[in-house]
Amino acid sequence: xxxxxxxxxxxxxxxxxxxxxxxxxxxxxxxxxxxxxxxxxxxxxxxxxxxxxxxxxxxxxxxxxxxxxxxxxxxxxxxxxxxxxxxxxxxxxxxxxxxxxxxxxxxxxxxxxxxxxxxxxxxxxxxxxxxxxxxxxxxxxxxxxxxxxxxxxxxxxxxxxxxxxxxxxxxxxxxxxxxxxxxxxxxxxxxxxxxxxxxxxxxxxxxxxxxxxxxxxxxxxxxxxxxxxxxxxxxxxxxxxxxxxxxxxxxxxxxxxxxxxxxxxxxxxxxxxxxxxxxxxxxxx
Numbered sequence: 331x332x333x334x335x336x337x338x339x340x341x342x343x344x345x346x347x348x349x350x351x352x353x354x355x356x357x358x359x360x361x362x363x364x365x366x367x368x369x370x371x372x373x374x375x376x377x378x379x380x381x382x383x384x385x386x387x388x389x390x391x392x393x394x395x396x397x398x399x400x401x402x403x404x405x406x407x408x409x410x411x412x413x414x415x416x417x418x419x420x421x422x423x424x425x426x427x428x429x430x431x432x433x434x435x436x437x438x439x440x441x442x443x444x445x446x447x448x449x450x451x452x453x454x455x456x457x458x459x460x461x462x463x464x465x466x467x468x469x470x471x472x473x474x475x476x477x478x479x480x481x482x483x484x485x486x487x488x489x490x491x492x493x494x495x496x497x498x499x500x501x502x503x504x505x506x507x508x509x510x511x512x513x514x515x516x517x518x519x520x521x522x523x524x525x526x527x528x529x530x531x532x533x534x535x536x537x538x539x540x541x542x543x544x545x546x547x548x549x550x551x552x553x554x555x556x557x558x559x560x561x562x563x564x565x566x567x568x569x570x571x572x573x574x575x576x577x578x579x580x581x582x583x584x585x586x587x588x589x590x591x592x593x594x595x596x597x598x599x600x601x602x603x604x605x606x607x608x609x610x611x612x613x614x615x
Contacts, residue, residue, distance in 0.1 A: 381601050381613050382557065382575040387495055388504035388527060388545045390536075390560035391512065393584040393591075395492075395503070396482035396519060399423050405478040409471070410464070417462055420586060425461070429454030434506065434535040444533050446508035452476045479507070480514040485581065489520050491606020498615040502527045504545050504558065506535050537568035545574070557600070559609065561591065567598040577601040577609055 392398045403419035410417040433450040436442045455476050459467070467475070495501055503512050503521075505528045512526045525548075529535050532544040546553045553573030560566050561581040570576050578599040584591045595602040603609035 382554075384499065384557040384575050385551055385555045386500035386502070386545070386549050387557050387559055387577070388502050388574075389492075390558070390562060390565050391503045391505035391507060391515070392479075392482070393581055394559065394561040394579060395488050395521065396484050396515065397584070398427065398479070398482050399584065399586055401482040402426060402478050405475065405481070409475060413464075413466070415464060417464060422458070422462055424585075425458050426451070426454055429457070430506075438535060438538065446511075446530055447506055448476065448479075448508055448511055451479055477514075480511055481518050482515060484519040484521065485605070487605040487607050489522070491610050493522050494607065494610035494615050495613065496522050496524065498613070500524050500549060502545070502549075504528050504536075504541065536565060539568065539572050542569045542572040542574055563592045563596055563598060567596075570598045575600045577603060579603050579605060579609060 389395055399420065400423075402423035405419075406417055406422045407419035409415075410419070430450075433454055434447075437445055437450075452472075455472065459465070459472075492501055502523050502525045503516075505512055507515065507528060508530045509526055509528075512528065515521065516523055516526070527545050527548055529541055531548065532538075532541045534540040534544075536542075542558065543553065545558075546556050549556070554575065557575040557577055558566060558569035559577040559579060560569075561579050561584060563578065566576040566578060576599050578592070578595045578601070580593055580603075581591055582593065583589070601609065601612055603612055
């Protein structure tokens with residue numbers, strides 16, 4: 331004889347569920363449903379454990395805080411229109427960005443001395459202008475175009491989310507952008523940083539460990555007091571290797587509709603969020 335509490339036979343009802351509101355659930359069915367929900371939650375990257383206690387949040391900027399691709403493409407299109415040229419602004423932005431990693435690697439390997447990102451951007455710009463049949467630009471026009479990277483628009487949630495996070499944490503960029511670039515970018519987009527950290531102070535480019543360590547050092551904190559926020563898993567893996575906590579924020583359109591951004595967290599991620607407002611909610615602010 332089965333016990334009255336047998337999991338196979340016990341039927342559970344809920345407030346508001348009447349006789350004719352549909353089939354009741356057995357305890358076994360309810361447990362199975364709960365397990366399925368938990369699995370789905372974990373696969374979707376939802377936060378399933380308490381957020382780490384940290385004092386400062388540092389942010390990758392290009393792609394995580396600001397939409398570099400659409401912003402650069404728009405400036406290129408505007409220039410092309412003024413000059414009577416036919417240029418695909420999005421393809422130009424992609425080609426310019428494609429020179430980002432290789433140019434920094436020239437510094438990392440010693441082929442170039444320390445060179446700030448504005449100058450690396452200009453080297454790439456000078457190389458790709460002829461490839462897109464853009465000729466006859468004055469020096470002022472080239473310099474203005476190169477500073478398109480100082481005028482990148484924030485993602486729609488960025489300013490509001492950062493403002494919320496600033497109430498509880500020190501917030502700063504930890505970017506490969508040089509200080510003048512990051513300062514003008516903050517002024518342009520209304521980014522409410524407490525200070526500016528990153529590559530130029532460390533004289534290294536991410537993912538060199540010195541950049542992540544410098545964030546803790548300049549703030550007189552331990553690496554465990556600092557959380558790196560990025561849309562790029564490679565950035566988070568490198569930060570994790572230095573001892574920082576990590577937060578992954580998805581940016582599905584960073585590389586355009588046909589791009590392939592990181593969309594799901596991996597083992598390097600402590601907190602996964604849809605955007606900065608979701609991150610603020612998870613971190614209790």
